[in-house]
Amino acid sequence: MRMTEYGINVSNDLLTQLEEEQVVLFLGAGISKLAPSNLPDFIKLTKGICKEAGVLFQINCR
Structure with a gap:
């Protein structure tokens, strides 16, 4: 995903995952x-959600 002069370019993989409800987006500028x-x-x-769900929190950078 990247910004272009026409707006945000979103990958097809991400759009597919959104349509299949396989991803959750957290959006914001930090002002909250x-x-x-x-x-x-x-x-x-994210750490709190993982703790409540009993899932190991980890950051994967690709």
């Missing part, structure tokens, strides 16, 4: 981390 909301950032949120 500040008061008064104090919401968790991506890593903290």
Whole structure:
């Protein structure tokens, strides 16, 4: 996925995974981390979800 002069270019693989409900997107600019909301950032949120689900948290960089 990359930005182009026409907007965001999304890979076909990601679109297929979205259509098949095989992926969850977390989107945001981080502004919600500040008061008064104090919401968790991506890593903290993902770690919490993994802990609740009993799944090992790991980051895979390709």
